[in-house]
Amino acid sequence: MVSKLEKKEVRRSPLPPFTTSKLQQEAARWLQFPAKKTMSIAQKLYEGRELGKEGPIGLITYMRTDSFRIAEEALREVRGYIRENYDPAFLPVKARVFKNAAKAQDAHEAIRPASVAYKPKDIRQYLSNDQFRLYQLIWNRFVASQMNPAILDQTIIDTTAGGGDYLFRAHGSVMRFPGYTIVYTEGKEDNENEDDSGMTLPEVSEGEALTLISLSTEQKFTQPPPRFSEATLVRELEEKGIGRPSTYAAILSTIAERDYVRKEKGKFYPTDLGILITELLVKNFPRILDVAFTAALENQLDSIEEGKNNRLDTLNDFYIPFAEELKKARAEMRNIKKEETPTDVVCDKCGSTMVIKWGKNGKFIACSNYPACKNTMNIARDENGQTSREETQITDTICTKCGRNMAIKEGRFGRFLGCSAYPECKNTMPISCGVKCPEEGCGGYICERRTKKGKIFFGCSRYPDCTYALWERPVPETCPQCGAPFLVERSARGERTYIACLHKDCGYKRAP
Template identity: 50%
Template sequence: MSQSLIIVESPAKARTLQKYLGKNFTVKASVGHIIDLPVKTLGVDIANDFAPQYVTIRGKGKIISDLKSAAEKADQIYLAPDPDREGEAIAHHIAEFLQSKHKPIRRVLFHELTKKAILAAIDQASEVNQQRFEAQQTRRILDRLVGYQISPLLWDKVRRGLSAGRVQSVAVRMVCEREQAIEAFVSEEYWSIHTTLEGKTPPPFVAQLDQAYGKKIDLKKNKIGTDAEAQAIVEAVRDASFLVESLEKKKKKRNPSPPFITSTMQMDANRKLRFSAKKTMTLAQKLYEGIELGAEGPTGLITYMRTDSTRISNDALEEAREYITGAFGKQFLPAKANIFKTSKSAQDAHEAIRPTDVRNTPEKLAPFLEKDMLALYSLIWKRFLACQMAPAEYDQTTITLVAAQNFVFKTVGSIMRFPGFMALYEEAVDEPGDGAEGENAALPDLKKSDTVSLLAIEPKQHFTQPPPRYTEATLVKALEENGVGRPSTYASILSTIQEKEYALLVQRKFMPTDLGKLVNELLVTHFPDILDIEFTASMEEKLDEVEAGNTQWLKVLRDFYGPFSKTLDAAKEEMKSVKKTAIPTELPCPLCAGKMVIKWGKNGEFLACENYPECKHTQDFTRNDEGKIVPVNREQPAESGELCEKCGKSMIFKNGRYGKFLACSGYPTCKNIRATTTGVPCPEAGCTGELIQKISKRGKVFYSCSQYPKCTFALWDKPINQPCPQCGSAYLLERETKKGGRQLHCPNKECGYTKKIGEEE
């Protein structure tokens, strides 16, 4: 019997597929991309038609060998990474490694991981989509050309470690420009007039002034601007009779929102669950790839989560309608399935984000999903079912009243007649306002020309508000509306601008840092096209054209790079260094009469005295919930209890670039330093060194021999100077995992000894 090999990018996805496919299929995972552009160099041969210079990703050599070995044993090969551009690139690169004249290599697109969908996708296997791969590669090269050529310029002019990005820098610009609008905003006073009225029958109700002297109250053209104006109106109507001029009754409907696409899922998860876009996508990826459901094994619970299409398959529509009828009743089911329009730029090969089986209710899955994953699944499940339910129906009554001939008051009341989809789900809003007073209040039974009594009148003072800062939800919405980035990039954009310290979240809203403002100003000045929102959106459209086969990828790169290279050359000459630039603050220096200023060093922002070099005081700082600077006192170096072998003074603990170390307290007279030791002798035969703690260039703690480079022995797990009680090994290792917590285990693999820390022997 023939044997088939399926290659996916995720081990979790591989486990789910293997459950459904059986013994005739071997499922292997590439664990993401196997090759990429090099980390330390540009990796693009500009002179040779922008040829990408791919290298094997570190640690992927063994995976490639395993895939080749599995391919040799298979009769046919299916490449099934995710059904998007990144997945197409992974498939393309794997196909190049596995090239075979005798075995067919086919591309499979899994939009959901159910048995029916998996078998159907294998039956519909096709070729690797060259145009989709070229669109991904073009984006990758564009991002590399921008990022790897502008970033070094920022290192030179501002500080090392900064980065610029074709899309990320536009997002920073949007955050900065919103902050500029807030800072430039001049608040204006205005007043509103509210009355409490009562007819012949209860209940009392509230009406608000809508017109005065024949003109509608309007913030721009006709506002009540002062207390005196408000009091004049109050006095004019205080003793007047209020006459019902008109009653307008309307039957209204509210339709459900479309099913989730990537952006709307990120927005609603941020509003309702307070999840970051990155967290939402991480959880959604796990739900798509498969979760262990007890005896059922790994099961894919949602469709593919990177999509901009609201399309729903006919099978899913039928399942939803059947479930709604059974769970809610026929009155909650519209006569026909609700069909939603998809944007022109959407890739309609995908479906919307939905549960793979509506019978997997949140209650049913609760024992198998951790809290946050269950919350996101519940959101997706409810949104999908709600989108196929009947609209909500309510009666809306608008009452218009006249007082003292010159003043018109209005009130609106709504009564829900049928909840429809709102019985299950209601979309969250970005900035909840005060709402119209009486919007959902009960109103008395009134008729035209009825007279009502004034119980109370109250003028209320207000001030116009600046535009709000972006939340994660509203920034994703703005990026989408402006065509900046694509569904697959929003989460990484929002994470990057925070990681690079260009913006921070203050009370869940983005505020640009001083560094972000400075870098944005430099980039907008010297790279106006790259930072232009419309230009960035047009590049996204060109990438779509490449995927559609309507334009050549090389043409896109050539058209972009000509003008960009000239702008880059000019910026290298004209951009001024701001390394010595300091941002003033009102904080006093604790050592002199000067003020503290914000400067940048290799470890980020810090406070320094403006009187440097006369005063050398520096201080770390954080920001509070309002974004204001809060100085942080540095910890005093801790005594180690050891003496310096060179001068006899005490040794103290200090933190450096590569971790904690011992330094002489006599610095700078004595510059003796030592690494902190674990007390565990190096286990390498013949070595007299000890294992010491270090930190890698990527910030990860590891332990290596003090005799390096003479001895290269190293460990990731922390060595503990304690013999193994089972095999007598001279030391144990400490490790922490999500499932097992903190554990001690023996370095001898044949021993297998483990013990939870804190557990009795």
Template identity: 40%
Template structure:
């Protein structure tokens, strides 16, 4: 009875905290939530002010028994669950089940699991924050009411296994609205006219692009809308001289962005590392709770991962500045620390996501982390250190080139000082959409009046593009902008709508399914508020007010439920059974020979089945013709969808060619080309939205990180030949003035 019991959520967190506590403390884990609303009933007494009925979760009986026994053996208990709504609710449930007075100082919290933070928390225990608990209860009960009444309606009117929810249904609608925009989009034709120029014959070539016309000594922007306009412009340029009309030179500074919040970490891990939001949160949880390091044991590497704040503690700023001065020198260190403003809706309960130990750089512990832990930790480390470094400085040159009255424009920039990019990387954050402007050309020293040498001219027909489909990164960004959900809900919400088959993935893009459209259209017709992003955002604001004590949680539920329940009752009476369309494929069933084959919707998407089910159980995957030819036998290709990797396509031979037993199968679409090094077929790959070709032979030297000297020499020779060709082409085109692509 001479020790204090400290209870946390996870065994990993318990293991890490134990390092900093002496023999007078014993640390145990609740292994997440221990009580919840029952799964089989509503569990909410609506007529008694929405009083919840909590029960011990299935499988947690032994955990509760062990914690009760440990409490009997302890002189006191401290509840050290996570410092947020969920953590506070877990602490409250633990206090109830262990008969601890919640008004006593039984609660401790810390933003990072370090020796100092844990010791500071032990020295300042406090009572459980019931505003936080009630905020969690309000969300839980609200979500239970919506889900418990809407989901059975969907089962009854559409099919079993469906669900609707306060956040998931709005998120699905946002994706569907974007798809509607894409389908309604009408492309508009336009043309790009690009001229290749150089200052002297042997100088590097740079490009300028048509921008507009010089009218009354002012540049007026024009677009080229069709082939006729493009041809007229090209014809008029036949005998034109290209003169530098205007040059603007300036020094520009590019400041680093703030350190990560939960949302920005999920977005950037998606763009830069290709991680899903769920994967990012799983790895970040490991880094927060602690990983085993050889010389130190279980060690937490980052601060708390669920935060919408960019606030930084003075201690962390000082540690970052010391690191920058040591690793990069004074020129990279600002005179004053950099502070960042939180967004208006930010709770500011925690710091940003940052490293917890500044003596443990990613490189020093790389071989003690898994590959995914290292990559995410390095991303967090680099972002935080970069946020406290000086701006990157660029010399930027913008130039207008005149050809008769036609104005061509270009912009180039040269890095003068890398600043924060030395830590974070030379490339800025990836842009989701491409631009037609020339902004990164390597320009020579240009002066007004310089006459430039024409090399060639390219004309390209283009069409405006519809808005891009959402990726996980762009979806999280729009959810945050609209105020829908909170940092901890983004990942589970996306996982839910994928698992329900409302949304599919094509590469990294989110695409609504027929089922998603069907459910959303039903909700739009009968539950306008539930499906309205602005109503959902307003509800989030009210729930935040519960958290700060500005609003009573029971009153909030009374304001919401009566109208919602009335809508459910009306919909139940007015909605007829919705039949999911069955598509005939004009084939007889090969198994029973009596039924017709139809396309059905299942747990893993669409599939082909016999319409005599359950009398006939014949099924097969849907096969869609894919572009290209089989690289093994020259026949056609089919695209199939993997059963256990629902978002993934794979490709097989259609076996209609010279080899009916062809075994070709690949996750990637063949490009129709062969590798120049080993002769194997190449496949099309995508990385960060860009398509490239890769050799299918894993042993080919083109797939190795370090290529052999011969390849390096070949590449160098090829580049030399290319430069020679450019120079020759430049000289030969000086007189002809024009080559049209």
């Protein structure tokens, strides 16, 4: 029986235009841009792009800001644009003014188009694809911020059974007026639940008896907190008061470049090196490695700027105790490079016990008889975390220097072929994907490589003589539709990987 029926109108107001941190978060969600890339593209849009006969035009306002403030002339222009291009119902009676955060410096206004007259579609020909996508995001958000709210009709139906012992609740809402969502909607993380917009519930009345047609159950478990993405990590930095909007991109790129984290499917995972560094620093510098300390230091810097604090006093308050902590750490901190952890693995060259050591590329297994024996192996761990040697994968590729077989090895920039006779022979070769380089007259082949940040890409073996490269993994099959020399693996957001033609305009696609 329907025990309760509730209907109400829900209004969803538009979000303010972008600040630096919000731009980085939304660009990560919608465009999958790292924060560093977002800021680099925004810098170019701010500095100006050549727009044909008009010459160089700055397309956005300054991109390092924590303010929602909008200039009066910009408000007049965007309201005029909405009035001319949309139904009158979309334009509020007066301009929307958004309140800044309590600690906002407000040195620059919000990130917005320099002029809404430069519509994204009209200037697309003058921008790269990434520049266009980011500019469109900024333009849409700004225009939407000055529109009326979206209006939804929300329905909640409570149904009871078993004499009132069991309660079932259904939510549904239907968009009555789209408002600002006709231009812009906020991106969501994969773990964030979607709302019930668009879900229509049947017409019922309170007290109406219902007939059970079917009953389905779904078991759910408590989930651990999700891994950080670019967007959620920037949000966490902002909420905890760590760094400034202008430093978020540098923070994220630094932890990746130093191999403290690795990125898989858009999520950050700490590496062994990152975990070790964190443990050592937190243990030896607990006062500094505290979120509250970092946020307090930011406040002290603000006070110096405002003339409330003396910079020398602030420096002394920090450095005098820090110097003592540093002296103590130098004397007591573990020397990781000298540590050796014994294993059950026996050296296959001299019979000595192998030990786990730390190198510039992380953990590895080395012979305890070093330097007499220089045998090393990569580390492998089973499902219980037990360490073992990683079996060397011998290939059919012959070493061009000594004639022995090459083996697959792992280095800082990914997998490569190294001579199985190492250290006697130190020859190395890139791993071929079985595909010849398509550049005319090159003669090289495509091989797997890795950027300094650890991202895999595929480039010509004759680099730097040939700079051909692509992100998609090549598949050694000729396209049956257009005859392209090879196919590639592709995947769209939320879709499974598929095999497609090298040339996107061909359109050939199949399951893997």
